Amino acid sequence: MAKLTVADDEVELASRAAERVVQLIAAAADAHGRAIVSLTGGTTPRRLYSTLADARQPWRDRIPWSRVHLFWGDERHVPPDHSDSNYGMARVALLDHVPVPADHVHRMRGELTDAQDAAADYERALNRVASAFRRKNLFDLMLLGVGEDAHIASIFPGSELLDTRVDRPAARRRVAAIWARRLEAWRITLTPETILDSRAIVVLVAGADKADAVRAALHEPFDAHKYPAQLLRSAGDRVEWFVDRAAAPRL
Ligand code: 6PG
Numbered sequence: 001m002a003k004l005t006v007a008d009d010e011v012e013l014a015s016r017a018a019e020r021v022v023q024l025i026a027a028a029a030d031a032h033g034r035a036i037v038s039l040t041g042g043t044t045p046r047r048l049y050s051t052l053a054d055a056r057q058p059w060r061d062r063i064p065w066s067r068v069h070l071f072w073g074d075e076r077h078v079p080p081d082h083s084d085s086n087y088g089m090a091r092v093a094l095l096d097h098v099p100v101p102a103d104h105v106h107r108m109r110g111e112l113t114d115a116q117d118a119a120a121d122y123e124r125a126l127n128r129v130a131s132a133f134r135r136k137n138l139f140d141l142m143l144l145g146v147g148e149d150a151h152i153a154s155i156f157p158g159s160e161l162l163d164t165r166v167d168r169p170a171a172r173r174r175v176a177a178i179w180a181r182r183l184e185a186w187r188i189t190l191t192p193e194t195i196l197d198s199r200a201i202v203v204l205v206a207g208a209d210k211a212d213a214v215r216a217a218l219h220e221p222f223d224a225h226k227y228p229a230q231l232l233r234s235a236g237d238r239v240e241w242f243v244d245r246a247a248a249p250r251l
Contacts, residue, residue, distance in 0.1 A: 002239035028140035041086025053097035074189035075108035115177035115186035142198035154187035215250040
């Protein structure tokens with residue numbers, strides 16, 4: 001069963017999640033000599049990232065940044081300096097303020113003309129890490145947000161990535177480029193199997209507009225095509241939900 005933490009507001013949400021993120025990263029670095037972390041995009045994690053980066057707070061100096069490798073769960077089809085870039089947001093809120101080695105930052109190259117090429121490029125990057133760091137799970141920590149429609153990363157309701165037939169083309173891929181019809185935009189995203197290939201999954205959700213999605217993810221009858229966040233149920237107690245009170249009224 002997934003763990004659930006309800007915080008009074010977004011400030012407390014960020015600090016509660018920061019404490020857990022530090023524990024998970026430090027434990028992985030102690031156990032394996034490094035911690036492989038996947039960051040989420042969107043707006044909700046921005047405060048967590050700036051909280052982790054803030055030297056006045058009790059978390060930044062507890063993370064062994066030189067032993068952290070950073071990846072992303074998904075990216076918009078834009079250059080890294082574009083206002084929609086998930087990498088760009090994390091750089092400003094976190095990376096510019098912490099001593100993580102540049103060659104440990106593995107961003108999705110959203111600037112490539114063809115999103116399929118960006119997905120293939122990232123697949124190669126993940127395969128290199130998987131073969132270099134032979135390990136049970138690819139990621140020690142997967143950070144995720146949830147959309148109002150209960151999407152995770154860029155796995156939207158009705159996505160072909162949710163098709164569970166073993167012979168489907170995406171079956172063996174770690175990364176996919178998808179056309180997000182609702183957004184009329186390409187996205188590069190980790191596939192469901194890759195997201196679930198994580199030792200710990202921390203889900204960060206804030207705001208009343210997410211109440212239905214959180215309820216569906218945790219309590220509605222299973223239909224991952226309708227509520228992709230329900231995919232996380234198969235990861236059981238490896239999943240930890242951090243939700244603010246505004247997003248929790250229907251739990
Ligand atoms: C993205 C994210 C996406 C995000 C949700 C929630 O690239 O947008 O990875 O999955 O986590 O859309 O976004 P907010 O935090 O902005 O509500």
